[in-house]
Amino acid sequence: MAKKKIRIRAKMKGDVAEVKTLMSHPMETGFRKNKKTGKKIPPHFIKEVICEHKGNKVLVASWGVAVSKNPYLSFKFKGAAKGDTITVSWNDNKGESATADAKIS
């Protein structure tokens, strides 16, 4: 894998963990046309993002094609501590997937 597909930054702010993630994905809508051939570019987008903390799903995102290319996602949750691991994974409409984890600082 040439590029890291998911980047995560998680930080404790008081008793709230703030998680920021950046995924690397084309998020193709299926509406765009290839300018040379005039053919439509098939859709290719992330359908689901699952964020887990200690086996609990803290956030499950369902996305359509309207989410921007290289999606950014941020959320906050309680009940975490410094050093805990947060896992983020996505799967897309072509059956591809990626998973990454990070320690909360």
Place this chain on the structure above:
Amino acid sequence: MKRRTFLKGTVASGMLSVAASAGLLTPRMVLAAWPETAFAAKSIDDALDTLLGDTTLSTSGDIKIKAPEIAENGAVVPITISTGMTAESISVLIAKNPSPLACSFALGGSTLGFVSTRVKMGETSDLIAIVKSGGKLYSAKKTVKVTIGGCGG
């Protein structure tokens, strides 16, 4: 047309396997299996009905939408939705997009009513945030002007 039915078939079977492997999920989270028909819906009511099973919205002052007044580039519109309510889910719809439903977030019990992401907007449109709390739907709206559309080429 054929391609469409084919796609629907594969997605439906995919969803079944996801649901089956998700034995540990709480009932609420099962709803998060990717809602194909809701994302394909062309009207806000259709999308809400299939996604949340309800179209009755109460306007709430407790939902904040942070989004630019004018988005120069419709392909990347940063939005932040926050609410003080105990939210079960937060959904974002863009009224004038080809399919209004942009994204939906199912929140865990310890997750705060806060999500931030970036969406595409085809043209100037209302941005509608819907928060599900205690089985009811609450909404808030904000108009975002788009100078260059983010859908199409």
